[in-house]
Amino acid sequence: MSAAKPSAMIRYTALRLLIFVGCFFIAGVAVHFGLVPSGLGGSNVVWVMLLGLVLSAPLSFVLLRKQRDELSEQIVTKVDRTKARLDANRTREDAVQ
Incomplete structure (x- = not known):
């Protein structure tokens, strides 16, 4: 196993995470300024995370x-x-038998 294989996986995962963090931040700013409705009750962080996931998935795909x-x-x-x-x-094994 060469060192290039794990680094490609790590690079891909890091880029996916970076895209998610960016989308999470953008969704948080949008919710804070009322551009997107906030979550119900105390679910605001979960709502922003879901928005970040929904935004980052197609962006990561492309x-x-x-x-x-x-x-x-x-x-x-x-x-x-x-x-x-x-x-x-x-x-x-077949040759031995």
Whole structure:
């Protein structure tokens, strides 16, 4: 396993988190200034978090397409290597028997 694989996952996760934090902040400002209705009773923080999630999901989908494709390629490569290793082990076991 090379060092590039975990860093791609960490980079993708960090970018997703950064987008969420930005959307959370924007939603909080919008609720504070009355541009978006506030939550019921004491649920304002939960409401702002939900707004942040709803805003960040499509943004992450569009903005992080390149990183997601790179990560997907790495996962497919790893799965293919694992399958090849399993097939080689299975063939060796069949040859021994």
